[in-house]
Amino acid sequence: MSVAAKSGARAGFDPRAVKRDFPIFTNNPGVVFLDSAASAQKPASVIDRVSDFYRHDYANVHRGVYRLSVKSSELYENARDRAAKFLNAADPSEIIFVRGATEGINLVVYSWGAANLKAGDEVLITELEHHANIVPWQILRDRIGFTLKVAPIDATGGIDMAVLESLIGPKTKMVAVTQLANATGALVPVEAIIRLAHAKGALALIDGCQAAPRMMVDVQALDCDFYVFSGHKMYGPTGIGVLYGKRALLQEMPPWQGGGDMILNVTFEKTTFQEPPARFEAGTPDISGAIGLATALDYIDALGRDAIAAHEAELTEYGIGVLSRMPGVKLVPAGQRRFGILSFGVDGVHPHDLATILDQHSVAVRAGHHCAQPLMDKLNLAATTRASFGVYNDERDIDSLAAAIKAAQVMFAD
């Protein structure tokens, strides 16, 4: 474990020390990285773990009787235990390794959704969703004919809870919502939404992509039925993510992909399937990804999730202060609470021009619709510029952002 992660076990930590855990910043000195919402950078511990695994312990999992395969399988299953502990799942079998949040949501849609939804049923999502929590539902809807309803945001940019409540009825089978809107940074009161869903007999899926790297998540306390996150936004490798599902639900769900590892017995007449989680992990999984993810979760926990949440909140407050004092800079509305992500516009400067100019000042931000086109349409914006924070950012990064915005404003001034 790194110096920063060790010392960070106390409440609060020093982002400058944390930054030294990330080789990308040594190799790109001066880069002001404000795009962790798209993907986070990786600490040396994760990079080394993946490399060490290939150097020392690699073999396919669940297949060989030889020692290397046994070891590899053990490490892979340990990673599952690690993810279960991270989310406080009741049992490791409730953790399914997937490619990322997108695949996790697709798994729920094509396994649970295809088996349980019929014409006349309703699925409720919100206007804050990422395309990953919109499009899979639409594809299945067009096949089955259920109704996809959308809970709107109010003038503040948060979910209109009264309208959301009114949209959950006896036909509602699933409420699928983001915990933290990637396009605006709006924190969503998912606890209340899960309770409302359950009160009407619907299930709840939480897209934790942006929340899981930034705050404590306890799936048992939330009582959500499904929870997804992507490893690459958690300081872990790309190509790995987690779908959590309540055991009783997973047990009843049919496989969604067929292949090796997910079967008990195959004949040409009939195949019987494994129990979860194996039932949902057809083929050779991303073994090194899962192991690297476990190390990333260790890293997060060593820093302390409460400390990370406090750090993200502090940066957010600081950023709100700095940007809202700048003439011509407007934050996109983000409801009751903005967290970890600042989405904004600058009068007279298109977000793409702004992002290019910021890049010239070594400030990396995202510009565009952030895979949330329906939300952009609702906000009547074609695009926004988005700065998002990670454990390695500090206030100076926000000052650099502000200085670069200023330079763009000067360039574009009439």
Add this chain to the structure above:
Amino acid sequence: METRDLYQDIILDHGRKPRNFHAMEHPSHFAHGHNPLCGDRITIYLELADGRVKDVSFEGRGCAISTASASLMTEVLKGKTLAEADALFKAFHAEVMGTEIPPVPEPLQDDFERLAPLEGVKAYPARVKCATLAWHAFETALKSGAVGATVKTE
């Protein structure tokens, strides 16, 4: 490459005050250009007569690069034959893509020069689509005539 080289005064000027920036009531040809990635949308209007671009205009909203490129395009296309327009597009496209530029016929060289301020975009691969959006829409308009069509670049 400095952004100053990309955002030259001429680009900033055309981005801020685009020329030929209006709709046409009865275009013989028009098309919408849409870059879903940045949300930029423009509409190109043409009046063709005797195989020439008699008039060309555009409207829409986009970044400085796509607006300036559309504006400069309307300036150079006026009065050109379709073959000349095509030659300019091919040369411009190669220039911003950083590929080999086909020989530009002598009479078109001044017009090609006027597009030169956009050359800087080739250092920004993510922005090349912004510079070519108007031209793709122009090409689509030629094909679709008065019924219109939409071309997407991403």
